[in-house]
Each structure stands twice: as C-alpha cells, then as structure tokens.
Amino acid sequence: MRSTVNSKLKIAVIGAGYWGPNLARNFSASPEWDLVAICDLDRERAQTLADRAGGNPAVFTDVGELLAQTNLDAVAVATPARTHNGVVMAALRAGKHVLVEKPLADTHERGVAMVQEAAARGLTLMADHTYCYTPAVLKIREIIADGALGDLLFIDSVRINLGLVQPDVDVFWDLAPHDLSIIDFILPGGLRPSVVSAHGADPLGSGKSCIGYLTVPLAGNAIAHVHVNWLSPTKIRRMVIGGTLRTLVWDDLNPQQRLSVYDRGVDLTQQSVDGVDRASSMVSYRLGDTWSPALPEREALGVMASEFAASIRQARPARTDGEAALRVLAVLEAASRSLLISGAMAEVEVTPVPAEAASVAALVEARR
Amino acid sequence: MRSTVNSKLKIAVIGAGYWGPNLARNFSASPEWDLVAICDLDRERAQTLADRAGGNPAVFTDVGELLAQTNLDAVAVATPARTHNGVVMAALRAGKHVLVEKPLADTHERGVAMVQEAAARGLTLMADHTYCYTPAVLKIREIIADGALGDLLFIDSVRINLGLVQPDVDVFWDLAPHDLSIIDFILPGGLRPSVVSAHGADPLGSGKSCIGYLTVPLAGNAIAHVHVNWLSPTKIRRMVIGGTLRTLVWDDLNPQQRLSVYDRGVDLTQQSVDGVDRASSMVSYRLGDTWSPALPEREALGVMASEFAASIRQARPARTDGEAALRVLAVLEAASRSLLISGAMAEVEVTPVPAEAASVAALVEARR
Amino acid sequence: MRSTVNSKLKIAVIGAGYWGPNLARNFSASPEWDLVAICDLDRERAQTLADRAGGNPAVFTDVGELLAQTNLDAVAVATPARTHNGVVMAALRAGKHVLVEKPLADTHERGVAMVQEAAARGLTLMADHTYCYTPAVLKIREIIADGALGDLLFIDSVRINLGLVQPDVDVFWDLAPHDLSIIDFILPGGLRPSVVSAHGADPLGSGKSCIGYLTVPLAGNAIAHVHVNWLSPTKIRRMVIGGTLRTLVWDDLNPQQRLSVYDRGVDLTQQSVDGVDRASSMVSYRLGDTWSPALPEREALGVMASEFAASIRQARPARTDGEAALRVLAVLEAASRSLLISGAMAEVEVTPVPAEAASVAALVEARR
Amino acid sequence: MRSTVNSKLKIAVIGAGYWGPNLARNFSASPEWDLVAICDLDRERAQTLADRAGGNPAVFTDVGELLAQTNLDAVAVATPARTHNGVVMAALRAGKHVLVEKPLADTHERGVAMVQEAAARGLTLMADHTYCYTPAVLKIREIIADGALGDLLFIDSVRINLGLVQPDVDVFWDLAPHDLSIIDFILPGGLRPSVVSAHGADPLGSGKSCIGYLTVPLAGNAIAHVHVNWLSPTKIRRMVIGGTLRTLVWDDLNPQQRLSVYDRGVDLTQQSVDGVDRASSMVSYRLGDTWSPALPEREALGVMASEFAASIRQARPARTDGEAALRVLAVLEAASRSLLISGAMAEVEVTPVPAEAASVAALVEARR
Structure with missing residues (x-):
C-alpha cells in the first residue's frame, strides 16, 4: 500500500x-x-x-x-x-x-x-x-483535565442570535451540536447522559422549534443546560463551567478576554449530624482573583x-472521532423525543x- | 371612620x-x-x-x-x-x-x-x-402595553450570582419570585400558565436546588424561561422579551443602557400550500435601529x-396586589411539584x- | 480615447x-x-x-x-x-x-x-x-450633515493597541492618519486647523514617539483630540463627537452597537448681564433617549x-481626493514640528x- | 495634655x-x-x-x-x-x-x-x-511598589461624564484633582513634574474650560495624560498604567473587574550600533495572561x-498629607498657566x- x-x-x-x-x-x-x-x-x-x-x-x-x-x-x-x-x-x-x-x-x-x-x-x-479545535476549547479541556476547576457542578451554555430559520431542522439540531460536541470534548469521560429533557417553542408557527432549552443531568448531581435561540436580536455565545474549586467563563464574542477563571465559589462544610454525614448549612464563600489565560491566535x-x-x-x-459524534447524535435524538412528551x-x-x-x-x- | x-x-x-x-x-x-x-x-x-x-x-x-x-x-x-x-x-x-x-x-x-x-x-x-416599581420595569410594561413589541414570542430571564445559599428555601423560591412577579407585571393579562416545568441541581449536596431552570408555556405558543443560580461567579440580571415587531433587552447591571429595544426580527410569510395555510420557509429578516429609552432616576x-x-x-x-402575588405563588408551587417528577x-x-x-x-x- | x-x-x-x-x-x-x-x-x-x-x-x-x-x-x-x-x-x-x-x-x-x-x-x-468608506463613518458623515448633532463642540478619538513599533515612522504617522482622515471626511468643511499641538513619549528609547496626544483647535472654540498608542495592552478604537444637540459615540470594536447617538447634553442659557450678552451659569441638562442606527454589512x-x-x-x-490627503499631511507635519517645541x-x-x-x-x- | x-x-x-x-x-x-x-x-x-x-x-x-x-x-x-x-x-x-x-x-x-x-x-x-483609600487604588499602589509593572512607561487617565458645569472652577480644577492625587499616591516618589501642558476648550461659551487635556512629563521619558470632560454623554473613569513588565487597567465603573493586570508588552532589545548603545528595531511582543486581583468591599x-x-x-x-495636596495644587496652577499660553x-x-x-x-x- x-x-x-x-x-x-x-x-x-x-x-x-x-x-x-x-x-x-x-x-x-x-x-x-x-x-x-x-x-x-x-x-x-x-x-x-x-x-x-x-x-x-x-x-x-x-x-x-x-x-x-x-x-x-x-x-x-x-x-x-x-x-x-x-x-x-x-x-x-x-x-x-x-x-x-x-x-x-x-x-x-x-x-x-x-x-x-x-x-x-x-x-x-x-x-x-x-469548535473543539479553537484555542479556547483546547485550553478549557486542558484546564479541566488539570483539575483546576475541581469537580464539575454545572455547565451552562447559551448560543443565541438572530439566526437563519432552517428549512429542515429545528434549532436544537442546528445549533446544539456545537454545544454538545464541545461539552463532550471537555468532559474527561465524554458526554454520556442516560436521560435528557428538552423544551422548545415555535411561536412563529414555522413548524419546528426556534427557541430551545436542553437539560442534561451529569454525573455527581451536576447539570448541563443549553439555550439555543434563532430569534434573539443580540448575539451571545457563552459557556459557564462551574466547579468546586473554580469557575470558568468562556465568552466567545469577547476577543480581548475569551476565557476567565474565577477563583470564587461556595464551600459547604460536611458535618456529621446524628451520626449521618450530610451537607450542613455551614456555607462559606471564596472571593479570589480572576485569571485570563492568553490564547494563541490559530485557526x-x-x-x-x-x-x-x-x-x-x-x-x-x-x-473528535465517530464515536464522539455518535454521542452527540444520541443526545439530539433523545431531545427530539423529549419534545414530543x-x-x-x-x-x-x-x-x-x-x-x-x-x-x-x-x-x-x-x-x- | x-x-x-x-x-x-x-x-x-x-x-x-x-x-x-x-x-x-x-x-x-x-x-x-x-x-x-x-x-x-x-x-x-x-x-x-x-x-x-x-x-x-x-x-x-x-x-x-x-x-x-x-x-x-x-x-x-x-x-x-x-x-x-x-x-x-x-x-x-x-x-x-x-x-x-x-x-x-x-x-x-x-x-x-x-x-x-x-x-x-x-x-x-x-x-x-x-422590581415592578423600578423605572425600567415600569417602562417595559408601558412599551408592551403600547404594542411596540407586537405579539410576544418569548421571555428569557437570567438571574445568577454568587448568592447566599439559603437555609430554608431553594434557589427557585429565593430568586425566581423576582422574575415571576416582573413577568406577571408586564404581561397584559398577568402570568397565568396552566403548567410549568422545573429542572434543578444540587451538586454541592446542600439538600435543595442551587441551580434552577424554569420553563413556562405562554399563550400563543410563546415561552418564558427563567434561569436562577446561586453558584455563578459572575452576576447577570438580564431579561430578553421577544415580540413579532421588536425585541427588548433589559440588562439591569448596565446603568448606562438598561433597556434596549431592537427593531430586528424574523418574518415568516404565510403561504397557502396545497390549499392549506401554513407557515412556509419564506423567511425574511429586519435589521433595524436600536433605541434605548432614557429612564428617570427614581427609587x-x-x-x-x-x-x-x-x-x-x-x-x-x-x-401588585394580593392576587398578583398568588399567581407567583402558584407557579412556584407547581415548579416544586415538577422538580419531584x-x-x-x-x-x-x-x-x-x-x-x-x-x-x-x-x-x-x-x-x- | x-x-x-x-x-x-x-x-x-x-x-x-x-x-x-x-x-x-x-x-x-x-x-x-x-x-x-x-x-x-x-x-x-x-x-x-x-x-x-x-x-x-x-x-x-x-x-x-x-x-x-x-x-x-x-x-x-x-x-x-x-x-x-x-x-x-x-x-x-x-x-x-x-x-x-x-x-x-x-x-x-x-x-x-x-x-x-x-x-x-x-x-x-x-x-x-x-475607514471613510465603512458603513459607520458614512453614517456619521450623514448624521452630521443632517444637523442632528447641532454645532460641533468636540471630537475625541482614541486608537490604542499593542501595535507594531514601526521602524521608520512614529505613532502619529502610523495611526493618526486614520483619525485625521476620518475627521476630515465627517467635518462639513474638512479639517483645516491653523495650528496643532502634539505631545509624544518614547519611554522605551525606540528613537520615536510610541505614545501620542494630538490637540487640534477647531472653528467655534471646538476642539479635536487624538490619542494614539502602540503600548496599550487593550485595544480601543473609539471616537466621541459632541454637539450642541446630541453626541455620537463610535465604538468600532463593538459590532453589535458601533454607533450610539445620545440625546443628552448641557444647555447654557444666554443672558444679558449689564447689557452684555454672555453665557451665564444657567445650566440645564437633557437626559434623552439613545439611538443606534442599523448599519449595512459592507466591506x-x-x-x-x-x-x-x-x-x-x-x-x-x-x-477622499488628493486635497483631502494633503490636509491630513499638513496636520501630521505640523504635529511633528510641535513635538520639536x-x-x-x-x-x-x-x-x-x-x-x-x-x-x-x-x-x-x-x-x- | x-x-x-x-x-x-x-x-x-x-x-x-x-x-x-x-x-x-x-x-x-x-x-x-x-x-x-x-x-x-x-x-x-x-x-x-x-x-x-x-x-x-x-x-x-x-x-x-x-x-x-x-x-x-x-x-x-x-x-x-x-x-x-x-x-x-x-x-x-x-x-x-x-x-x-x-x-x-x-x-x-x-x-x-x-x-x-x-x-x-x-x-x-x-x-x-x-479615591486614594479605595481598595482599587490601594491595590494599584501595592502592585507598583512590588515592582510588578516594572518601570513605568505611561499613565493615561480618563474621567469624563455629563457633569455639572461648576460656577467658579474649570473642568481641570473640578475633576483633575482626583486623577492627580491618585497618580501622586501610586507613584513611588510622588508626582513631581517640572513642567506641564494643558489644552482646554469652552465651546459652549461658559467662560471656562469644559473639556481638558493635561500632559505631564514623568521621569525616564514616561508620560502621564489626563482627560477630563463635563460634556461627555457616557461616563468613563479609567486609568491605564503601562510598565516595562506589565500594564494595569483600572476601570472604576466595572465592579466585576475593576483591575486587570496584563502580562503583555513590547520589548526592545538594546544593541550596540557603531559602539553606541541604542535601542534598535529589535522588537518583540509578549502576549501573556491577564490577572484580576480580588478587591475587598470597603468604603x-x-x-x-x-x-x-x-x-x-x-x-x-x-x-495623603498636606505636602501631597500641595503637589496636586502646584500641577493645577501650572496647568492654568499653560492654558494662558x-x-x-x-x-x-x-x-x-x-x-x-x-x-x-x-x-x-x-x-x-
């Protein structure tokens, strides 16, 4: 050969x-x-x-x-x-x-x-x-893999714009593949939820959802949520990834500071109450510095x-092999089924x- | 007397x-x-x-x-x-x-x-x-009542912050009353959904939701969605109200431009296909001016x-009479029930x- | 022929x-x-x-x-x-x-x-x-020509960035031609000052100014000022054009709202004092709406x-004929002379x- | 006693x-x-x-x-x-x-x-x-004293707003004391220029400058510049302090990120040309991370x-003793004299x- x-x-x-x-x-x-x-x-x-x-x-x-x-x-x-x-x-x-x-x-x-x-x-x-090959996402993956965020608590992704209403697919299939493939890419074990919930709206009567909200339970009681919208007059592409140690905000439309890592958070002290370990109301806050890593300019x-x-x-x-793509497809199909119920x-x-x-x-x- | x-x-x-x-x-x-x-x-x-x-x-x-x-x-x-x-x-x-x-x-x-x-x-x-008595919300109510937005398509409200984890209530009961009372106030007929859906997460094990997403179907296939979060390192208080004519964005943390009314949107042309009136794929976009009304400074x-x-x-x-407050309570209670299912x-x-x-x-x- | x-x-x-x-x-x-x-x-x-x-x-x-x-x-x-x-x-x-x-x-x-x-x-x-042919500048020229700003009071232009230190020209000759050609283009009569003042600094010892401030007196006691800087870690390209009726802000790095026209300002009431007309301290403020014209997307x-x-x-x-270019050159040469004194x-x-x-x-x- | x-x-x-x-x-x-x-x-x-x-x-x-x-x-x-x-x-x-x-x-x-x-x-x-006692300025003073910025190259301060036209003082005497006292406070040796230049404009005919630009040569060919303006429809309070190692930006109207320290800059390599040490055109750029220190909330x-x-x-x-105040007064008086010439x-x-x-x-x- x-x-x-x-x-x-x-x-x-x-x-x-x-x-x-x-x-x-x-x-x-x-x-x-x-x-x-x-x-x-x-x-x-x-x-x-x-x-x-x-x-x-x-x-x-x-x-x-x-x-x-x-x-x-x-x-x-x-x-x-x-x-x-x-x-x-x-x-x-x-x-x-x-x-x-x-x-x-x-x-x-x-x-x-x-x-x-x-x-x-x-x-x-x-x-x-x-998107997985942008300097920002490659850096996010690295930051998470290094453990800098601690355990993940939530991922909140917003991708809204005055977008083209597609003739054949709804807003989930049009936009959410970006969010889902990114989440699959940055989660150490990939995106493998057992269930998902999707809410959509078609207020213009286009025959398909133009506004969509997708909820994806993650391991450890964490949650991912994706908001996609073709009808927003303002453009937002932002993902917040909260962890026990730090929280990362990716604002893709802010070229001067795409990534910010906040050393802030809430700490719950575990207490033994009546012999049972449970989270108590002992809450404390950290208000630490913010760090914005420099990103190379690469296409x-x-x-x-x-x-x-x-x-x-x-x-x-x-x-981003075929299996990663299948995981994204599986979530999209489940979202479509959730819309029906x-x-x-x-x-x-x-x-x-x-x-x-x-x-x-x-x-x-x-x-x- | x-x-x-x-x-x-x-x-x-x-x-x-x-x-x-x-x-x-x-x-x-x-x-x-x-x-x-x-x-x-x-x-x-x-x-x-x-x-x-x-x-x-x-x-x-x-x-x-x-x-x-x-x-x-x-x-x-x-x-x-x-x-x-x-x-x-x-x-x-x-x-x-x-x-x-x-x-x-x-x-x-x-x-x-x-x-x-x-x-x-x-x-x-x-x-x-x-909040209903802030200059911003009073103005929003007036703009909607005047018909400047047209028919409402969606309301998307985000209220997130590094907030106090409350000892007795979850994040829905703590923060969403603000969003819900505002939505009740600005909707011409008040907030009267028949069903709601709520997704919450408690990744810290505090015993109650610290992150919440609330979906409220509105009349005319419109949708309202509320995102509340105690664990966000950045503070966002923003509501987007999309209508058939214009879309309003309220960014409460931007004192220099709290309200923006965008004369932008998507128009679907109704066509008769095979004798049946349906929304067709004839989509057009308006990219008009943006207008930010001056607001008085009043507490x-x-x-x-x-x-x-x-x-x-x-x-x-x-x-904001007792009945308005009851409408908010009814939605909050339904949200709590939705969390259980x-x-x-x-x-x-x-x-x-x-x-x-x-x-x-x-x-x-x-x-x- | x-x-x-x-x-x-x-x-x-x-x-x-x-x-x-x-x-x-x-x-x-x-x-x-x-x-x-x-x-x-x-x-x-x-x-x-x-x-x-x-x-x-x-x-x-x-x-x-x-x-x-x-x-x-x-x-x-x-x-x-x-x-x-x-x-x-x-x-x-x-x-x-x-x-x-x-x-x-x-x-x-x-x-x-x-x-x-x-x-x-x-x-x-x-x-x-x-720059004169960007949708933003064409619109500014039109707005000024229509009299929407009233009489011009000031033009403040900032163009700073971490820029290339040029081998042969200083920061005035590298960046200010943009600002000056724009100002020449939007001023109804072109840019025709009789004197200018320039302050520069070369703290790195590069042999030429890397930071520059240019003051240009305009007709009617108005003033134009240009700040150019190769050493700024943040990028700013903003021009504020103040008039007696309204003030225009052009933020070229904000694609979602490049132009904003503020219906705000200061009014001085002319009073006759001892038979002499002079501006008195009767000051009033207008706090009106803000308007952001839509701009076409054109290269x-x-x-x-x-x-x-x-x-x-x-x-x-x-x-932008040769004479316009000469007016820009004349100001640049005067700026160089001002630096020497x-x-x-x-x-x-x-x-x-x-x-x-x-x-x-x-x-x-x-x-x- | x-x-x-x-x-x-x-x-x-x-x-x-x-x-x-x-x-x-x-x-x-x-x-x-x-x-x-x-x-x-x-x-x-x-x-x-x-x-x-x-x-x-x-x-x-x-x-x-x-x-x-x-x-x-x-x-x-x-x-x-x-x-x-x-x-x-x-x-x-x-x-x-x-x-x-x-x-x-x-x-x-x-x-x-x-x-x-x-x-x-x-x-x-x-x-x-x-202002010198705000958490932001106290932190800036500390950062400079620690040498984190290296040698100072420039200070650019902007303080503009739709302000009250004062009956008795011009915009320099009204607003610049803030900038000057801050600069005096953060410069290790205090603000001790030998000359200053001021340009003002009074386009409304109020009898005093409503717009002002102040240039202050600093030691080591560095430069400070202050822009004060009563007629700006937008409010800006920002100071940029450039150093050989890092540059600090203080945006006082951004409560979520008042201070940003940019590890970016321009490096000139010193070369010996014809036996004379001079800065050559060997320029290199650093594009490092950005760091935003947490600030305590204190009045x-x-x-x-x-x-x-x-x-x-x-x-x-x-x-901020009387001598510091005298240094500020001396600069303001020199600015007034510069306006006259x-x-x-x-x-x-x-x-x-x-x-x-x-x-x-x-x-x-x-x-x-």
Missing part, C-alpha cells in the same frame, strides 16, 4: 457550498495535506472553488468517479446532512479516511453504521467538530486538519458499536 | 432585619406617609432602626400591641416568609391595610386565605414586588410607597378567590 | 505586500473594475497574488513596463510611503488615474506636486482612506472601489494648489 | 453641605472616632445632619465657638475651597488636627502656609483624597478615617516648605 508517513496526504473536498471553501482553504494551506480534488454536483461551483484554492485541484461532479482515484487518501465531506451516510459509506468502502461535517448523520442509527464500517476497515472517521480548521492527519498516520482515533425526561439510546471497532490500530497495520 | 384623604397615612414597619430599614427609610421620606412605629421581637434592633429613621417612630416588640393602636392605617411586613400569614391575618383583622414582602406566604393556600380576608374587609393587600421603593397610598385612597387594587410538566393549581373579592371598592366605601 | 463609461474600467495593483492583496481582492470582485495586472519588484509575490486574485491578471516587476500598457485606466498604489511620489507621478504622466494608499506622500510638498500633476492632467487622484474597500470608478466616470473629485502650538502650513486644479472636469472632457 | 492613645479621638465636621454628610457618617461609624459636633452657617442644615448622624453631636454655627471646645481633637473641613485657608488656619491655631476636602486651598501659596502652620505646631494636616472614607487617626496617634504624616509647557512652581516641617514627631511629642 502507498506510504502515508513521509509524504503529504492527499485529500478531496466533497461539497463546495457553504462550508466546503473553508475546508479547501485549510487543507490547501496545511503542510500535511495536498488538496487534490474538489467534487460538487454543480461543476461551476466546484471549478470556482478549485480556481481559488490554489494547487490546481481536479474537479469532479460524480462521487463515484472521485472515489475511484487511487491517488487519494481521504475525503472531507461537506454535503447536506441527509446525504452524509451515502457519501461516507461509499468513501469508506473505497478505502478512504473520512472527515465529515457535523452532524455525522441524520439519525443515530445511520451514524452507527458508518462508525462500524470505518472500524471494520481500520479507517479514520472523524467528525468536523470545529481551528487548521488544527483540525493536523489532527486528521495525525490520527491517520498514528492509526489512532481522532480527538412535553419536556419530560427521555432516555438516551445508544447502540453499542461492536467490539471489533477497538481493533483500529491492528487493522490499519494490516493494510500497510 | 378617620379620613385618609387629606392627611398623611400612618404606617408601621414590622420586622427590622434585612429589608425593614429600606421600607422604613422610604415611608419616612414619603410625602404621603407618616412612619409612626417600628416593631421587632428584638427591641434593640427596632430602636436602632427607629433612631435612624427620623420622625421619632414608636417602638414595639409585640405585634398585637402595635395593631391595637388606633392611630395606624397600615403596616408593612418584612418578617420571615413563614410568619407572613399570621402577622398579615392579624393586621387585616385589626383593620389595617397591609404591604407584605415577597413571597406573600409560604404556601399558596395560606396566601389565598389572606387575599380573601383582605377582600372581605375591603382592605388593600399589596405585595412588595419591588423603586418610593414609587411603591406612593402606589400603596394611592390604592388605599382610591379604594382600588394595587398594581424530574422536570415533567406540573399543573399550576389556582384556588379561585371568592367573588366577593371583586367588591373591594364597595366595601371600602362601606367602611368610611 | 477609449470609452470608460459603458465597459469595465481596467486597473493594476502596484505592490503585493501587506495591503495589496486586499485591494486586488476588492477590485477583482467589483462589477465596475477589471483587475488586469499585478506589479511587484518580487515576481514570486506578484505571481502568488495574481494566482489567488482570479481573472488571471498579468504580472509585472517593472512599473515603467506596466504603465506602458495602453490597456489600463488606473493603478492602485500600495508600495511603501517613501516611494509614493515616484510611482504616482509616473502613473499620472502615463495618463492613468491613481488610487494611493495613505499617507499620500512622505512630505506635504511632494503631495502637493502629485495633486498638481493630477489636476493639470484632469486625472483622478484618490487617497485610500479606507469598505468595495465601496471605495465604486467611488474611485464613479469619480473617474463622472469626472469629479473623489470623496515641546508641544507648543505649531502652524499648519498649506501650500495652495494652483487654480487650474479646479478645472478637472474640463480637462477630463478634453481627453475624451 | 489629654491622651489620644487609649480612647476614641473626638472630631467635628465643619460644613454640612454635599460632602459633609459622608464624612459625618463615616466618623460616626468608626471605632476610632467620636463625632462630637457638626458646624455649619446654616443651623437647620447642621441640625438635620446631627440628627441623622447618630451619637447626638452638638451643633454649632460659628467656627470660632466650635474651635474653643477643649473636648475636640480634630476637625474635618468640607466647606467651599475658597474658605479652606481661613477655617484650617484657625483650627490649627486652636491646636486641632485637620482633615480637609480637596483641593487643600484655592492657591498653592495659601496651601503652603497651611502646611507650614501644621508642621510648626506638630499637627496632622491631611487631605481628603478619598474608602472609612479607611481614610482610620488613616487620619493612625497618623495622629503615631505622630507621622498621613498617607496655548498649551505650551508651563513650569510647576513649588514653594519649599521649611525644614522644621520634618520635625513633626518631635513636636507632637513635645505637646503631650
């Missing part, structure tokens, strides 16, 4: 619409990738993107034709969500590593099939959870392109991916 | 703890009131407040003794919530008008009894929903003192106040 | 360094322009830009060769400031219209020669005062490209441009 | 107008002081303040009568500035320690006389530079009352206080 270690990896971008140009630009600029082709049903759109991308990539209008190229290691898929399953399965069957725009698939079940296919073939299937998609290359070369799961808790149903998925490295090895 | 029209009304403040001094100061400074007494179980605390209040009010430690004074038109009650019923009922039976700190009572049922008693006696029972408690006097003199319900919708149970309550004016007239 | 009315105008960009790519991108995207060539001493840099720009522009390394092209209406010059005079004079002599990056020239005297040359030849000489350089085309086709001075007022010396400059239209007509 | 060590010190407040009540409230609440009298020409105003102050202070309308009281250690003077000299000299001659509201006197010369008188008598003369006037007591008991100069640098004239002023401790000792 061709070596992918010493030379640049070769990639094609499938889908030249809204997001494809960003992928093309970053893979084109990456020292680890050669952008060798652009594929779109609309030849003119593909050609325009190819012209602008540099490196003179080939243009295809047929995915099958593209995938028949032997001179191709991977594809980046930026087509509409309902087509992800078909395109990605074809690419995997053609032996290509795959990066796919969020959401991984339009149903959890189809996503599972894709993850299984990749695992069976020892190929990397990576989700384009772009998230460039970091993601590197991670995609590294996961292929090292035959290891990507940081007026916000009562709905179970998060996870189809386990068969054991052979674990043998990625072996399979990759075998293919060399 | 004594005339209350041409001379100042006479009032006593019961409870000289946290809130009592604010009441005393404002009634003392009001041109419509004479502060004639302070009552507290702790004589020294009562005396200290009396010394500072000006006007040389008398000091009592026994409510019964205070209420026996004929030289007293009204009392303002700022004792702990669980004592409200007893103190207020005694005051009403003694023929005094009553202003009572929020919440009206510790249960909806006891609140109903108080409202009935006041109605039966033709006395004013007013809730100290202080809310002073305005409330005037309203209390006016409702007595004009024998009309106060703007994991956030599923719980019915808001309202005990109707008997018809004679409507005859306040007649009764007041009769007493003259 | 070739018609420039019905077809696209043809332009070349000279200088492919920092700013050239922005010019190339905008002229390339403009419906009024054909980008036909890129010129840079460094052929590879020129070629890279040409590849990315679209439209397949030719590549030149020699300005003379470029200007010899008859298939060229105009050039956009983005070379270092000290080369502006040479390149622009050559272009004008070759009969090309010229857009030139700020500052127009490295001395006022050389700038005058360029303006005279353009006038004598009936060619458009336009300064790339990019300033695109608007500027249109203006450049329009000024050529209509044979009229561009909004410890901030005492230095005269602004303006070499008048000969009268024939006024006959632009006639000359342009003659050339057709 | 009476002991002032073991018992509370006795103080009277002279002047019951705008500021007097704040002084009375704080001295009354202080564990180190007994508020024994209030003096004002207007008996009713004095009586009202005495009633509210607690502790039943005596009321005087005549300063001479007040000062004749032997039962009085000190006076706090909050009368109009032009009366300071007379009242303070009388108090000192009566052997009272004196706290005086800013400015110390209406001229530097009269201030010198007051400082001399206090020194000669071994009495404490302290200026009420209230500045209470801290100041303690410092006044401590300076008396320890017979040492107060932190169009902003050219004016010398700061300091009358030296005779040497015996240094013998405070000895004199105090002698008086016991």
